[in-house]
Amino acid sequence: MSRVIKELFKHDKRFSFGTTILVLFIMIALISLFTPYNMKAWNTVPRDLPPSWEHPLGTNSMGQDILWKTMVAIKNSLLLGLIAASLSRMIAIVLGLLAGYKGGRFDRIVMTINDSFIIIPLFPVLILIASILRTSLSIIVLGIIIGLFGWAWDARLFRSQILSLKEREFTKTAVLSGMKTSKIITTEHLPYIIPLILAATINNVIWVIGMEVTLSMLGLSNLNTPTIGTMIYWALQYQAIFLEKWNWILTPIIICILLILALYMLSTSISEYLDPRTRLQLIKKE
Amino acid sequence: MVFKKYFIPRFIQYITVLLIGITMVFIIPRLLPSDPVEHQLNRMTAQGQYLDPAAVEEMRETLQELYGLKGGLFQQYLIYWKRLCTGNLGPSFTQFPTPVIELIKTSLPWTVGLLLVSLMLSWLIGTILGGIKVSFPNSLLTRFMEVFAMGMRPIPYYIMALVLLIVLAFVFPVFPMAGGYSMGAEIGFNFKFLLDLLRHAFLPILSMVMLEIGGWFLQMRNVASNIVEEDYVVYAEASGLPRRKVILHYIMRNALIPQITGLALNLGFIFGGALITEIVFSYPGIGNLLYSAILAGDYNLIMGINIFSIVGVSTAMLVIDLIYPLLDPRVRYQ
Secondary structure (H helix, E strand, O other), X not given: OHHHHHHHHHHOXXXXXXXXXXXXXXXXXXXXXXXXXXXXXXXXXXXXXXXXXXXXXXXXXXXXXHHHHHHHHHHHHHHHHHHHHHHHHHHHHHHHHHHHXXXXXXXXXXXXXXXXXXXXXXXXXXXXXXXXXXXXXXXXHHHHHHHHHOOHHHHHHHHHHHHHHXXXXXXXXHHHOOOOHHHHHHXXXXXXXXXXXXXXXXXXXXXXXXHHHHHHHOOOOOOOOOOHHHHHHHHHHOOOOOOOOHHHHHHHHHHHHHHHHHXXXXXXXXXXXXXXXXXXXXXXXX | OHHHHHHHHHHHHHHHHHHHHHHHHHHHHHHOOOOHHHHHHHHHHHOOOOOOHXXXXXXXXXXXXXXXXXXXXXHHHHHHHHHHHOOOOOEOOOOOOOEHHHHHHHHHHHHHHHHHHHHHHHHHHHHHHHHHHHHOOOOHHHXXXXXXXXXXXXXXXXXXXXXXXXXXXXXXXXOOOOOOOOOOOOOOOOHHHHHHHHHHHHHHHHHHHHHHHHHHXXXXXXXXXXXXXXXXXXXXXXXXXXXXHHHHHHHHHHHHHHHHHHHHHHHHHHHHXXXXXXXXXXOOOHHHHHHHHHHXXXXXXXXXXXXXXXXXXXXXXXXXXXXXXXXXXXXXXX
16 A cells, blocks of 8 residues: 555656645644634734734734634634545445445435435535524534535445446355355455545545535635635625735635645546556556 | 336436425425524514514414424425425515515526536537547647646636636726626617626636536546547548548547536536526626525525525436437437
8 A cells, every 4th residue: 555655656746746735734734723823713913914924924804813824724624524524425335335235126216315416406405504504503513514415426436336346256256255245345345445435535525625615605604713715705704805915815715726636636646546547558658 | 118218217316306305405494403483583673674564474474384383294395395386485585575486587597598608618618628638639739628627627616716706807807896787788689788798797607617628528538538449449440431530420429428418417516506606706696696595594585596406407407318319329229
């Protein structure tokens, strides 16, 4: 496993870019735990200062240090992504694997529900929920809600993977040699789909972060919690574009784009690595 | 035979989506801990807004009907369906007593226009460029396109729209910042108004097209690069058919089918994106209506838009599914 990572890091620029940025953001998230300011309080520092040594990105009109606030926001957004993605992963893996292995009527029922979740426009539905809960939406609650809706695409993906694995020679060999189904799943099939799960999870985190930004910009989350979305929300509330406070409005936008690009590069790199054809090309190049 | 094998499952799927989606909208407000009815009424009285007592009563009644405080849950559910079947989504609270359906009807043409134009543009350009990419993998344009597609694809609709708004409407004020047409413009079918309409629609369409082109491009590239290796393509090339014919008739045509399936599957997501884009550019469609409903706490309108978008998107998807056999001979001749 570590050999594969080393190889990818060396040969795939996207992979090295993605991991570098992501590790950087995770470090920032860890450092943000030592923030000297209370980010929920206003007017802890003078307002509207331009960038200086003391406040490298300046301060905003709410009297908060933009650099520290951004760092805390990165932590919260990553946390949200993690909560929502792990919840939806659990649902997707359980349903996808069960449907794939059981087949028959169970498969058909699960997949019909699954397809409905793919077709139904989730954005208005999430708005409906968020507008009822509004201010009680903490990071955890928001993560759970987004997680409950984001599993359908991937459940289908995992199921199709299992269906093809079930037909492979080595599964038949394992079955004929008397291996238990549970053992086949854990030792023969799971290693195959773990990279796929990883790529799908990263894509899901991207979707969650985008969804958080969108819901926050509508004012539909706990606006006191600093996240990338609420930072943009407050900057827009104070007309940061018209007042040309670029340090305030552009910081979260750039961070958001960087984070999402890094995650996306990572996931495409992993899913391309999964495709044997691209691996062949890599070998040819060398 | 085609009918039984192809159309009937599609119809069943359609009905299931409607059932699940609309039931979801029915259940969600009941599952959540806060009571939207009292919350709503408190909010209105707290704002000190003048409300007709009759309006308040009717509001409480519709609210109670919507949130299941009248009669048993099942009875409620039946009433809910009965009202939906007659096309009655109840009145809007903030623009009482205008029915929600009327508000949706006035906003709908804007959203449909935005969605159709951006979908067609991005789908066509993305698909054609994806086909070109596979046919000429080393040309400069397609290599640039690949980098562009990879960079744009994951960006959320909201961020893209905001960046375009800042760059092309504020820093370089080439396009208007908001609205569907200029204030005080004469609405009519003339050149000046159409130009104005186009100028206002340009940025929303651009932001949607830029985001979606990448997805269609990458999907087309992946599918077509598999087809290139198929035996029949190798055979066509070996038999000396003109390259143009091989690309158009052997590669592109076969890769179109998954592209259309993709169109149907992504419709819900793209529709959500259109709503977000409208909100950023204050484009007077359903997205903007939704935004004003959120700001005013107009639950009935939010629910109405929810139900409407579920019905709209799944119907559009059914239509795509029904056109599909015309394009895929395998389904037609089955």
